[in-house]
Amino acid sequence: MELKLRQIESDxxxxxxxxxxxxFPQIFTExxxxxxxRGRLEVITDNPPxxxxxxxxxxxxxYRVESEKEGDHWRIKIWK
Amino acid sequence: xxxxxxxxxxxKFVGRYSLGRDxxxxxxxxxxxxxxxxxxxxxxxxxxxDLSRRYGRGYAEVTDRQSIQLHWIDSDNALEIFERLYxxxxxxxxxxQAFSGACMGDVRNIVTCPLxxxxxxxxxxxxxxxxxxxxxGNPDYLDxxxxxxxAFTGCGGDCVRLGINDVxxxxxxxxxxxxxxxxxxxSIGASFxxxxxxxxxGIFVPESQAFEFVKAxxxxxxxxxxxxxxxxxxxxxxxxxxxxEGVREEIERKTGAEYERxxxxxxxxxxxxGHGTQIDGLYYYTLPVLGGVLSAEKLEFIxxxxxxxxxxxxxxxxxxxxxxxxxxxxxxxxxxxxxIFEIRESRLRYSSxxxxxxxxxxxxxxxxxxxxxxxxDHCEKRGIDDVAIFVSGCRNACGCHHVGQIGxxxxxxxxxxxxxxxxxxxxxxxFTELKLAKVWKEGLYGEDLxxxxxxxxxVIRNGTEAKAD
Numbered sequence: 001m002e003l004k005l006r007q008i009e010s011d012x013x014x015x016x017x018x019x020x021x022x023x024f025p026q027i028f029t030e031x032x033x034x035x036x037x038r039g040r041l042e043v044i045t046d047n048p049p050x051x052x053x054x055x056x057x058x059x060x061x062x063y064r065v066e067s068e069k070e071g072d073h074w075r076i077k078i079w080k
Numbered sequence: 081x082x083x084x085x086x087x088x089x090x091x092k093f094v095g096r097y098s099l100g101r102d103x104x105x106x107x108x109x110x111x112x113x114x115x116x117x118x119x120x121x122x123x124x125x126x127x128x129x130d131l132s133r134r135y136g137r138g139y140a141e142v143t144d145r146q147s148i149q150l151h152w153i154d155s156d157n158a159l160e161i162f163e164r165l166y167x168x169x170x171x172x173x174x175x176x177q178a179f180s181g182a183c184m185g186d187v188r189n190i191v192t193c194p195l196x197x198x199x200x201x202x203x204x205x206x207x208x209x210x211x212x213x214x215x216x217g218n219p220d221y222l223d224x225x226x227x228x229x230x231a232f233t234g235c236g237g238d239c240v241r242l243g244i245n246d247v248x249x250x251x252x253x254x255x256x257x258x259x260x261x262x263x264x265x266x267s268i269g270a271s272f273x274x275x276x277x278x279x280x281x282g283i284f285v286p287e288s289q290a291f292e293f294v295k296a297x298x299x300x301x302x303x304x305x306x307x308x309x310x311x312x313x314x315x316x317x318x319x320x321x322x323x324x325e326g327v328r329e330e331i332e333r334k335t336g337a338e339y340e341r342x343x344x345x346x347x348x349x350x351x352x353x354g355h356g357t358q359i360d361g362l363y364y365y366t367l368p369v370l371g372g373v374l375s376a377e378k379l380e381f382i383x384x385x386x387x388x389x390x391x392x393x394x395x396x397x398x399x400x401x402x403x404x405x406x407x408x409x410x411x412x413x414x415x416x417x418x419x420i421f422e423i424r425e426s427r428l429r430y431s432s433x434x435x436x437x438x439x440x441x442x443x444x445x446x447x448x449x450x451x452x453x454x455x456x457d458h459c460e461k462r463g464i465d466d467v468a469i470f471v472s473g474c475r476n477a478c479g480c481h482h483v484g485q486i487g488x489x490x491x492x493x494x495x496x497x498x499x500x501x502x503x504x505x506x507x508x509x510x511f512t513e514l515k516l517a518k519v520w521k522e523g524l525y526g527e528d529l530x531x532x533x534x535x536x537x538x539v540i541r542n543g544t545e546a547k548a549d
Contacts, residue, residue, distance in 0.1 A: 001094050003085040013083070019184065019223070021098040021175055022109065023155040031085050049101035049178050053108065053155060072180060 005032050011039035018046045018073060025050035026057055029078070033063075038080055046073040090159065096217040097162040099153055100175040103441030107151040110439060111136070111161065112173040116212040117192040117205035118146030118396040122383035124168050125394065129379035135161055140379055142372030144241075144433050144480065145189045145229070146396040147173070151439050171216050177227060182306065182313035185224035187215040187298060191231040191240045193251075194366075194395035194403045198358045202234035202258050204251050207290055214295070221298060225305040225313035228298055229267070231398075234258075237350020240398050241511040243277040244268050244480060246315040247297045249290065250347045254340075259286040261344040264297065264327055265319025268482040268516075270475035275482045276316045277514045279324050280346075281331075283339035296334040300327070349512040352403060353430040355410045362390075363407045367417060368429040370456060371449040372400030381420050389413040399431050426465030428456055433480060437473020443490045444501045448473040451488060451503060455533060464537060470509070483511040486536065493523045500525050505532055507540065 006014045015032045017025040025045045032041055045051055051074040055065045064079040087094075099109040113128060120128075128148055132140045135157050136150035143149050153161065165171065176184030190208045197203030211230065215221050231240040234251030242248025242263050249260040262285060266278030285293045297315075306312040319327055332338055355365040367382075374382075382402055386394045390413075391406035407413050417423060438447035446454065448471040455469055470484030481487030487509055493502030502525040509517030521532050 001087060001091050003087055005083040005085055007081040007083070020094070021178065021184065022101065023099050023158040024094060026155055027090060027159065028085070028087070031087065035083055035085060046180070047178055048180065049099075049109075049175075052101075057155065 003028055003031070005035055008042065009040075012042065013039065014042045014044065016044045017050075018044055020045070020050075021047055022049040022053065026054055029054060029058070033078070033080060036080055041078045041080065043076045043078065044073055045076065051076070092166065093159070093162045095174070095219060095222050096171040097158075097165065098172055098175045099155060099158060100173065101178055102151055102439045104437075104439045105151065107153075107439050109151075109153040109155055110436070111150045111153045112143065112175070113148045113150070113165065114171055114173060114189040114212070114216075115146055115148060115396055117190065117196065117208040118194055119205060120394060120396065122387045122392040124170070125379050125383040125386070127164065127168050129376040129383070131161060131164060132379065133376040138376040140374045140376065141436060142369060142374065142396050142400045142402065143436075144372070144398050144400055144478070145191050146194075146398060147189045148396070149436065174222065180310065182225045182308065182310045183223055185226040185228060185313070186222055187211075187224075187228045187230065191229075191245070191398050193233040193235045193239050194397045195235055195239075195352045195364060195405070196232075198364055198405050199352075199356065200235055201359065202251050202253070204232040204234035204249070207287070208232045210291060211294055215298070221302065224298070224302050225307050226271075226310065226315075228301055228315060230294060232260075233347070233350070235350055235352070236348065238347035238512045239350040239352055241480065241483065242266070242347055243511045243514045244483060245278060246301065247294060248278050249285075249294070250344065252284075252344070254284050254342060257286060259284050260290055260293075261285075261342060262293065262297070263347075264324065265316040267314045267316040268477045268480060269314070270477070271310070271314045272312045272317050273320050275477065275516055276320065277483070277511075277516060279319070280344055281324055281328050282341055282343065283328060284342045285339055289335070289337055292335050293331065293337075296331050299334065300330055304330075346514055347512050351399075351431065352397070353401075353427070354425055355407075358405070362405075363410045364403055364405045365407050365410045365413055366397065366401050366403040366430065367421060368423070368425060369401050369421075370429050370432065371434045371452060373449065378420060385413060385416055388416065400433055401430060424460075424465075428459055428465040428467055428469070431468035432456060432470065434471040435473050435478035437490060440473065442474040446501060448479055448488075448490065458530065458533070459537070462537075464541070467537065467540060471503075480511075481506055481509075482516050483509040484517055485509065485540070486533075487517045491523055493525055495525075503529060505529070505536060507536055
C-alpha cells in the first residue's frame, strides 16, 4: 500500500486516507506528521469514526486542529 | 510535490483489522475478533483473555456470529493489539458500515454449526475456514457494496439462523452425496426492502463445488448490488429485484455448473444445547452464557476446563454460548464449571440473545442485555423456562428480534416526563420456519412492558398465538 503526502502550499501538505477504517487514518496521520518539520497537514477522511476521533487524539497530543465537512468527507487541518 | 510515506510493517494489518465505533459505557472503540467457524483452542482463548485484561478492562462478550468482542479499546494501542492477533492468526471485522456510502463492505465471520464434525461426519467447518482465509484481507473483496453474511450447517438442521444470512448453506446428504441447499437474500436489518428472510434456491450444490459457489455469490453481490445508497446496498435488495431464478441463473453462468434442482423450502430445526454424544463416543456440553457476557477470568477458566475435560477446544455458538467438545465426563466438567458459572440449563437461558446496545450507544437504560436479563428473571420467577427472547437495541436487528419467539426492539418513547427508553414487543418469529415475528405492542416501557410481556407469555403458553393475530 502506498501513502502519499501532497504539497498543496509552501508550508501545507495534504494526506488522503479515504477508504481506510479506524484506526488507520489516525496511524497514517501520525506517520505523516513525522515527515513534516513544521506547517499544516490537511487529512482527508471519509470514515466518520476517524473524523470524530482524529481531532480528539491530536488535541490530546497538543496540536491545533480544525475539522470541516466537505460533501461526503472531512478535511482535518492540523498545525505543527 | 509528493512525499512517499513508508508504512513498513503496518501494511500487513491493512484490510485485516479495524476498530469499530462505540458510543456508550465510555467506550469509544470495540474490537470484534473473528473466530473462524467459532472454533477456538485454549491457547488462543488465553491470548484473547490477555488482550481483554490489558486493553479492554477485562470484559469480553460472545457475539451471535461466533466472534469475541472487546470494548474500551484505545486506538493508541491498536497496533500492539493487531500484532498480537496477527501472531495467533486471527483478524477482525472491518466495520465498514461506518462509511456513509455503499462501500467497504466485508465478509463477516462465517457462522458455522458449533458441532461440525462432532455429531455427524459432515464437517462443514473446513470449508468455512477455507473461505474465511480466502476472503480475509483479500483486496478483491474488501469493498463490497455492504457487508456480506454467510452461514454453514451440516448437522442436519438449522442451528445457525441460515435465513438471516445473505447466503445460508444448508448441509444435507442427497442421494448419498454431501452438499448444500443454499438460501439467499436474508437480512433482517432496516435496510431496503426491510426485514427479509432468505429463500431457498432449490438447488443442490455438491460439497466439492461449494467453495466456488459461495465465491460466485459474493462476487455477484460485489458486482451487481446497488451502490446508489447504503440503504439499498444489501444483497437482499438484489435478490428481491432479480428473484431467486435470476440469481440462480447468474450463479450458474458464473460457475459454469448446472446444479440439480431439489425441493427444500425450509431447513429443519436444530439446537445443540445441554450435552450429547459425539460420533467418536465422547461428549459435548454447551454452557449457557446469557447474552454472551464473559470476562478475561472466565475465558481463562473456560480454557483450563477445555484442557482438563476435553481436547482443549471450545466452540462458540450463534446463541452466544460456549460448547465444550471431546469431553470424557460431562458431570465432572459441569461440577468444575459450577465453581464459576451459575449453570441453569433451560431454553430460556440457552436460546435468548441480546445485542451490545449498551456499548454502541443506541439505547439508554434499560439496554438490550439488561432488559433481556430482567425478562429472563421474570420468567424464572414464574417457573417459565421454555421460551426464547431475542433483544435488539435498534432497527439494525443485531439481536435478531424479527426471528424471535419473543422479540424486543428498542425505540425512544415520548412521555409527559420526557423521552424514555421503550421497546416494541414482537412474537411468533421462527428462523427455521422462515417466519418473521409480528408486533404484539409498540413503545412499551416500565410496568407496561412487563404487563404486556406477561400477557404474551400467557398466550404462548396457551398455544393461542394464532388467535392473537
